[in-house]
Amino acid sequence: MPPENAAAAAASQTKDAEDAMDIHQAEQTKHAEQTERAEQTKHAEQTKRAEQTKRAEQANEAGGAGRGQGTKGAERPADPARGGRTQARARAARNRRLVVYATRVLLLIAVLALWEVLARTKTIDPFNFSMPSKIWDQITQWALHGTAQGSLWEQIWYTLYEALFGWIIGVIGGVVLGIALGRVRFLADVLGPYIKVLNALPRIVLAPIFLIWFGLGPASKVASAVVLVFFPVFFNAFQGAREVDRNLVANARILGAGNRRVTLQVVIPSATSWIFTSLHVSFGFALIGAIVGEYIGATKGLGLLVSASQGTFNAAGVYAAMVILAVVALLAEGLLTFAEKRLFRWKPAEPGADR
Amino acid sequence: MITSGKRHSDAPAIELRGASKVFRTPSGGLHTAVRDLDLTVEQGEFVAVVGPTGCGKSTTLTLVSGLEEPTEGEVLVGGVPVEGIGPEVGFVFQQDAVFPWRTVLSNVMAGPRFRGVPTAQAKERAREWLARVGLASFEDRYPHQLSGGMRKRVALAQTFVNDPSILLMDEPFSALDVQTRALMSDELLELWGGTGSSVVFVTHDLEEAIALADKVVVMTAGPATVKQTFPIDLPRPRKVESVRLEPRFVEIYREIWSSLGEEVRITRERGAASAA
Numbered sequence: 001m002p003p004e005n006a007a008a009a010a011a012s013q014t015k016d017a018e019d020a021m022d023i024h025q026a027e028q029t030k031h032a033e034q035t036e037r038a039e040q041t042k043h044a045e046q047t048k049r050a051e052q053t054k055r056a057e058q059a060n061e062a063g064g065a066g067r068g069q070g071t072k073g074a075e076r077p078a079d080p081a082r083g084g085r086t087q088a089r090a091r092a093a094r095n096r097r098l099v100v101y102a103t104r105v106l107l108l109i110a111v112l113a114l115w116e117v118l119a120r121t122k123t124i125d126p127f128n129f130s131m132p133s134k135i136w137d138q139i140t141q142w143a144l145h146g147t148a149q150g151s152l153w154e155q156i157w158y159t160l161y162e163a164l165f166g167w168i169i170g171v172i173g174g175v176v177l178g179i180a181l182g183r184v185r186f187l188a189d190v191l192g193p194y195i196k197v198l199n200a201l202p203r204i205v206l207a208p209i210f211l212i213w214f215g216l217g218p219a220s221k222v223a224s225a226v227v228l229v230f231f232p233v234f235f236n237a238f239q240g241a242r243e244v245d246r247n248l249v250a251n252a253r254i255l256g257a258g259n260r261r262v263t264l265q266v267v268i269p270s271a272t273s274w275i276f277t278s279l280h281v282s283f284g285f286a287l288i289g290a291i292v293g294e295y296i297g298a299t300k301g302l303g304l305l306v307s308a309s310q311g312t313f314n315a316a317g318v319y320a321a322m323v324i325l326a327v328v329a330l331l332a333e334g335l336l337t338f339a340e341k342r343l344f345r346w347k348p349a350e351p352g353a354d355r
Numbered sequence: 356m357i358t359s360g361k362r363h364s365d366a367p368a369i370e371l372r373g374a375s376k377v378f379r380t381p382s383g384g385l386h387t388a389v390r391d392l393d394l395t396v397e398q399g400e401f402v403a404v405v406g407p408t409g410c411g412k413s414t415t416l417t418l419v420s421g422l423e424e425p426t427e428g429e430v431l432v433g434g435v436p437v438e439g440i441g442p443e444v445g446f447v448f449q450q451d452a453v454f455p456w457r458t459v460l461s462n463v464m465a466g467p468r469f470r471g472v473p474t475a476q477a478k479e480r481a482r483e484w485l486a487r488v489g490l491a492s493f494e495d496r497y498p499h500q501l502s503g504g505m506r507k508r509v510a511l512a513q514t515f516v517n518d519p520s521i522l523l524m525d526e527p528f529s530a531l532d533v534q535t536r537a538l539m540s541d542e543l544l545e546l547w548g549g550t551g552s553s554v555v556f557v558t559h560d561l562e563e564a565i566a567l568a569d570k571v572v573v574m575t576a577g578p579a580t581v582k583q584t585f586p587i588d589l590p591r592p593r594k595v596e597s598v599r600l601e602p603r604f605v606e607i608y609r610e611i612w613s614s615l616g617e618e619v620r621i622t623r624e625r626g627a628a629s630a631a
């Protein structure tokens with residue numbers, strides 16, 4: 001069939017002529033995100049786990065190779081029996097986790113305490129730098145008595161709504177266009193340069209323009225979120241569609257899949273891991289878009305809270321809004337990770353990870 | 356897709372006439388993988404292809420399947436030039452090609468589902484095939500949770516479930532252990548006997564080739580072309596384990612090996628020369 005042959009020809013050309021689009025962009029995005037995430041979660045978890053196993057192995061060794069051999073053997077009553085060993089291992093892991101959590105909390109307390117003390121003793125200017133107790137007071141006051149623009153929950157909901165809405169539109173647009181351009185060479189050739197130009201634009205400067213176009217309401221914030229979210233998602237989806245294992249495509253076609261089925265059942269599933277990496281960063285981008293939009297001009301939202309606090313020289317208010325934002329972002333990230341875990345059950349576990 | 360109505364009933368199942376395939380290498384040069392290849396597979400015939408590594412056996416199969424077009428020459432299936440992928444073709448790839456995001460059952464169901472068979476029926480057929488390849492209790496696993504040999508068996512079930520009349524197999528059993536291999540070989544012979552499908556079976560195992568095939572094709576060192584064709588006159592039905600012990604088998608083996616061995620030697624010397 002001509003279209004299939006055309007697709008095959010296009011596919012066989014991808015390797016030597018990858019000039020249609022700035023591949024490095026996607027690679028950078030993915031790479032940057034991977035590094036970031038790796039540092040945030042994977043790395044932390046891996047080191048944790050690696051050290052757990054290392055500790056456990058040490059305990060194991062001490063238990064198996066004879067007691068009293070080193071200090072580690074003396075630490076625990078090593079039981080040569082299997083059950084004892086597993087128990088010791090589990091106990092070691094639990095202890096380690098406790099130590100990590102405790103140290104973590106202590107570190108936070110230490111930093112906050114230092115801040116508080118420095119501000120109270122006026123070593124740093126409490127007016128500019130505020131202090132944790134004041135920030136906490138500000139948060140509770142907002143939570144209990146509402147802000148100048150209405151209840152705190154309403155502000156959070158507004159920002160979240162704008163970010164989420166923008167994120168969904170941006171993700172859908174990015175995925176659809178990315179997959180389409182990754183699959184259809186003609187589209188990539190035609191639209192590639194335009195997308196590159198748009199991507200080169202520092203898109204956050206569009207926020208004031210959106211404010212003019214769409215007014216003070218949520219629409220302008222949604223728009224800034226969309227333009228921020230679209231590009232990383234697009235480039236990752238595009239790259240994912242390009243990187244599909246050719247054997248899988250060949251197999252699907254032999255098994256009877258047409259172009260549409262190949263796209264839906266082979267290209268999209270294998271691009272999902274690429275797409276998901278971009279979803280993590282891009283939700284952060286959506287929040288940025290919404291906040292910046294609100295900061296520039298809005299009637300509600302956390303960004304407005306920041307700008308209003310700033311307008312009244314209320315440093316504690318600015319920090320309080322930041323804290324709330326961080327919590328919201330973390331919760332969203334957690335939800336996304338949960339969804340990812342469910343979606344990627346087919347993937348082999350990372351070496352060193354639990355499952 | 357090609358309609359089978361156009362087929363000539365007396366035409367050979369597969370025919371390659373002077374087929375050549377030239378690849379463009381990443382460095383921009385040209386690489387001839389297959390050159391001037393003539394090969395005929397009669398309907399219902401089981402043809403085994405042996406040849407030195409890298410000579411172009413897999414490439415030949417992709418030409419027959421319609422995944423690749425010949426640079427020169429003609430490829431006919433059922434007397435009709437190949438245009439795209441025909442529905443009657445089954446292809447067991449040399450590399451792993453099961454879908455990693457689908458469970459074993461879903462992988463085997465893929466073919467029928469792609470061809471519009473209702474889910475319930477597809478599931479039934481898939482289960483039947485999983486039982487035949489001995490994976491009935493693994494249907495909920497994902498491919499990464501299987502061993503290499505098990506994945507290969509999933510691939511076999513995935514292909515057979517479509518009832519292909521043209522069966523292309525690229526070293527399908529090389530990842531299997533000896534027992535499963537014998538079992539699958541017998542199973543393949545039985546299946547083939549029942550359906551009357553035409554098989555091209557690429558292997559590096561000459562014993563396997565002789566035990567299974569009606570005709571063994573020896574390819575030259577790359578670019579591939581047919582060096583010699585040996586009809587195998589061992590009686591059917593065969594059991595692969597017992598047929599190996601027959602004196603006639605050993606005779607044929609010796610005969611073919613004298614032809615194949617030379618090409619293998621050439622390939623090895625070439626590799627050594629380019630490495631030096």
Ligand SMILES: Nc1ncnc2c1ncn2[C@@H]1O[C@H](COP(=O)(O)OP(=O)(O)OP(=O)(O)O)[C@@H](O)[C@H]1O
Pocket residue numbers: 378379380386387388406407408409410411412413414415449559577
């Ligand atoms: N897509 C491609 N682009 C460039 N060269 C290719 C391509 N596919 C195969 N070749 C080359 O064609 C030659 C034949 O490859 P092929 O895979 O057909 O060998 P083979 O006979 O199947 O080998 P093996 O027994 O090791 O599987 C090899 O030299 C290989 O490098």
Ligand SMILES: [Mg+2]
Pocket residue numbers: 412413414449525
């Ligand atoms: Mg091969």
